[in-house]
Amino acid sequence: MAPVLEVSGLQTHFFTFGGARVVKAVDGVSFSLGDGETLGLVGESGSGKTTTCLSIVGLLPRAARIVGGRVLFEGDELTRMSQRELRRVRGRRIAVMLQDPMASLNPLFTIFRQVAEPAFFHQQMRGRTLRARVQQLLKAVRIPSPEWRMRDYPHQMSGGMRQRIVGAIALAGGPKLVIADEPTTNLDVTIQAQYLDLLKDIQRETGVALIFVTHNLGIVAKMCDRVAVMYAGKIIEQASVRELFDDPKHPYTRALLGSVPKLGSKEPLYSIAGQPPNPASLPPGCPFHPRCREALPRCASVDPPDFHLGDGSVARCWLLDDAVARP
Amino acid sequence: MPSPVLEVRGLKKHFVVRRGLFGRESAWVKAVDGVDFAIHPGETLGLIGESGCGKTTTSKLILLQETPTAGSIAFEGRDIAGLAGAELMAYRRAVQVVFQDPFSSLSPRMRVRDIIAEPLEIHTDLARAAIDERVGQVLELVGLTRDVAPLFPHEFSGGQRQRVAIARALATDTRLIVLDEPVSALDVSVRAQIINQLEHLQRTLGVSYLFIGHDLATVAHISHRIAVMYLGKIVESADSDALCARPMHPYTKALFAAALPSRPGDRTESGTIVGEIPSPLSLPTGCRFHPRCPSAMPVCSEAEPSLQRREGAGLVACHLY
Ligand SMILES: Nc1ncnc2c1ncn2[C@@H]1O[C@H](COP(=O)(O)OP(=O)(O)OP(=O)(O)O)[C@@H](O)[C@H]1O
Ligand SMILES: Nc1ncnc2c1ncn2[C@@H]1O[C@H](COP(=O)(O)OP(=O)(O)OP(=O)(O)O)[C@@H](O)[C@H]1O
Numbered sequence: 001m002a003p004v005l006e007v008s009g010l011q012t013h014f015f016t017f018g019g020a021r022v023v024k025a026v027d028g029v030s031f032s033l034g035d036g037e038t039l040g041l042v043g044e045s046g047s048g049k050t051t052t053c054l055s056i057v058g059l060l061p062r063a064a065r066i067v068g069g070r071v072l073f074e075g076d077e078l079t080r081m082s083q084r085e086l087r088r089v090r091g092r093r094i095a096v097m098l099q100d101p102m103a104s105l106n107p108l109f110t111i112f113r114q115v116a117e118p119a120f121f122h123q124q125m126r127g128r129t130l131r132a133r134v135q136q137l138l139k140a141v142r143i144p145s146p147e148w149r150m151r152d153y154p155h156q157m158s159g160g161m162r163q164r165i166v167g168a169i170a171l172a173g174g175p176k177l178v179i180a181d182e183p184t185t186n187l188d189v190t191i192q193a194q195y196l197d198l199l200k201d202i203q204r205e206t207g208v209a210l211i212f213v214t215h216n217l218g219i220v221a222k223m224c225d226r227v228a229v230m231y232a233g234k235i236i237e238q239a240s241v242r243e244l245f246d247d248p249k250h251p252y253t254r255a256l257l258g259s260v261p262k263l264g265s266k267e268p269l270y271s272i273a274g275q276p277p278n279p280a281s282l283p284p285g286c287p288f289h290p291r292c293r294e295a296l297p298r299c300a301s302v303d304p305p306d307f308h309l310g311d312g313s314v315a316r317c318w319l320l321d322d323a324v325a326r327p
Numbered sequence: 328m329p330s331p332v333l334e335v336r337g338l339k340k341h342f343v344v345r346r347g348l349f350g351r352e353s354a355w356v357k358a359v360d361g362v363d364f365a366i367h368p369g370e371t372l373g374l375i376g377e378s379g380c381g382k383t384t385t386s387k388l389i390l391l392q393e394t395p396t397a398g399s400i401a402f403e404g405r406d407i408a409g410l411a412g413a414e415l416m417a418y419r420r421a422v423q424v425v426f427q428d429p430f431s432s433l434s435p436r437m438r439v440r441d442i443i444a445e446p447l448e449i450h451t452d453l454a455r456a457a458i459d460e461r462v463g464q465v466l467e468l469v470g471l472t473r474d475v476a477p478l479f480p481h482e483f484s485g486g487q488r489q490r491v492a493i494a495r496a497l498a499t500d501t502r503l504i505v506l507d508e509p510v511s512a513l514d515v516s517v518r519a520q521i522i523n524q525l526e527h528l529q530r531t532l533g534v535s536y537l538f539i540g541h542d543l544a545t546v547a548h549i550s551h552r553i554a555v556m557y558l559g560k561i562v563e564s565a566d567s568d569a570l571c572a573r574p575m576h577p578y579t580k581a582l583f584a585a586a587l588p589s590r591p592g593d594r595t596e597s598g599t600i601v602g603e604i605p606s607p608l609s610l611p612t613g614c615r616f617h618p619r620c621p622s623a624m625p626v627c628s629e630a631e632p633s634l635q636r637r638e639g640a641g642l643v644a645c646h647l648y
């Protein structure tokens with residue numbers, strides 16, 4: 001079956017100081033996503049997760065430009081579309097949820113108006129049908145007494161409710177793909193758990209595909225089918241969730257997994273030396289080599305290619321050179 | 328058992344808030360509403376609970392940034408409310424704080440040397456050379472080098488800034504550091520560095536920590552004892568291992584249930600509690616947790632449960648026990 005989304009060789013660079021400074025925020029990213037599948041995009045701050053998402057839906061800031069690669073969504077090449085065409089895609093076929101719910105909600109408009117907007121513009125719903133649709137969407141995200149709450153303004157809602165309303169707006173157009181950029185970072189643990197369960201339920205009901213951006217490996221373990229780990233603008237490992245947790249191939253993935261405290265264990269945490277890389281001045285060779293405990297001599301000079309492993313995972317690390325049979 | 332460094336008894340802090348036209352209606356926010364705990368030398372007490380439950384208010388009371396509505400805080404056996412002059416200065420030297428956000432907690436116009444030296448200059452009469460020496464020492468203690476002293480905070484990464492904040496907290500002869508979500512704002516790969524560093528410092532210096540957090544796994548990792556707070560009260564406390572092995576209060580259980588799995592397939596029973604945290608302006612009657620509690624009984628909405636002993640040298644406040 002053809003994937004819903006296929007990103008190949010995507011390169012998005014920021015050109016600042018009149019082009020004098022180039023930040024290769026996304027530098028050759030490839031992945032694909034099937035119907036109803038959830039891909040986790042993990043990595044530390046500045047690794048290019050948000051820029052990848054914004055590139056897909058054409059919401060990049062002015063300083064950024066896609067300089068290479070393709071984004072195929074249900075057969076359409078999104079990187080060639082005009083802003084006008086992209087807006088239609090975003091309203092209906094792809095929904096984007098951002099980190100801060102207040103940034104996605106307009107404080108001056110009622111919840112009704114904001115949840116109704118996609119159905120009003122893209123599906124031409126009006127009057128009673130529209131009201132019923134809004135109530136149904138609010139009910140789907142478990143807002144109690146939606147017929148009353150839809151008259152409220154965003155500030156009258158708690159953080160968890162606002163987040164769920166952003167979810168309702170995202171679902172309003174009946175999308176095939178939802179891109180969620182750290183949607184639960186500001187929520188309390190119990191509220192976060194409720195929201196994640198809700199997202200899974202909705203996904204089961206609608207079969208929507210999901211890209212879930214997070215730096216929390218626990219969320220990945222709970223939510224995702226596959227994971228792509230980003231480091232300095234590249235996907236350094238991609239695998240099924242099980243494979244990634246059971247048999248991580250890249251030293252950075254191993255370090256990341258070891259650095260997270262496990263409930264009930266007092267073992268010292270694996271601490272990754274050094275600092276996250278500065279994308280404006282990356283080291284030569286493998287971008288992780290200055291922090292890597294397993295680095296080989298050539299890691300400092302030659303950037304490793306993607307190695308495709310037998311179990312379907314892909315990782316960029318010279319340690320895998322011998323593990324892979326040469327054609 | 329040695330006597331505690333810090334002992335908090337019946338601590339309360341109520342804020343008055345006004346609303347309505349001309350602010351004529353007033354209401355009370357019972358941010359901290361009768362809290363008891365003790366922290367022993369070289370020990371870490373973890374304080375966990377959801378947003379708004381009163382964790383930061385508790386730490387502000389300890390740091391003398393707020394005055395309690397009721398109750399007492401004793402430091403090494405002396406009530407801090409009565410401290411003045413040299414004794415007050417000694418207390419301010421002995422108890423330090425590290426906040427969540429290393430980007431806003433350090434003054435951007437001060438050099439690292441002056442940031443770390445500030446508590447020494449205010450609370451001690453050390454000479455300049457002695458202060459410089461101490462700054463160098465604590466920078467090395469937290470894993471930085473002496474030569475970063477002349478730099479400004481913006482020249483550091485988030486993790487390094489948090490190290491500077493910890494160095495500052497250690498500069499005086501510190502006995503207790505209040506750590507208010509010290510790693511929440513940091514990158515995943517940097518959090519482990521800071522946690523390991525804090526644990527190492529405690530082993531070598533014997534300093535005590537009050538570690539505030541909302542990530543159960545992190546709090547459990549660093550803490551010897553854990554206190555779980557809900558709407559201004561501690562609902563359960565115990566040794567960290569005992570609490571993790573057998574959480575008893577339904578709210579503690581809910582926190583464990585909501586904790587994310589550490590690997591795929593680890594079943595977390597979710598959905599044990601519903602609803603959101605009630606407004607602290609209108610606290611539920613009886614047990615404050617009853618509207619969200621899956622085990623609530625009729626008595627729960629009528630009477631407030633008192634603290635009962637539980638295993639692991641702990642206490643739990645719930646009508647089930
Ligand atoms: N407007 C901009 N101008 C210049 N560089 C930018 C801009 N926005 C982002 N960048 C750079 O692009 C890189 C990738 O940023 P991006 O926001 O995609 O990271 P991220 O993985 O989403 O991080 P976070 O976890 O912090 O959200 C960063 O190194 C950042 O410095
Ligand atoms: N100066 C104040 N005036 C009125 N109410 C206050 C004041 N300071 C705190 N509060 C209220 O007291 C309650 C407890 O706040 P506190 O900051 O202690 O919570 P917290 O547990 O630290 O939460 P978080 O996890 O979000 O940091 C909140 O409801 C808060 O709104």
Ligand code: SF4
Pocket residue numbers: 250251252286287288289290292293294295296299304316317318319
């Ligand atoms: S390529 Fe080398 S430096 Fe990079 S992760 Fe692998 S071993 Fe480490």
Ligand SMILES: [Mg+2]
Pocket residue numbers: 049050051181
């Ligand atoms: Mg981002």
Ligand SMILES: [Mg+2]
Pocket residue numbers: 382383384507
């Ligand atoms: Mg707080």
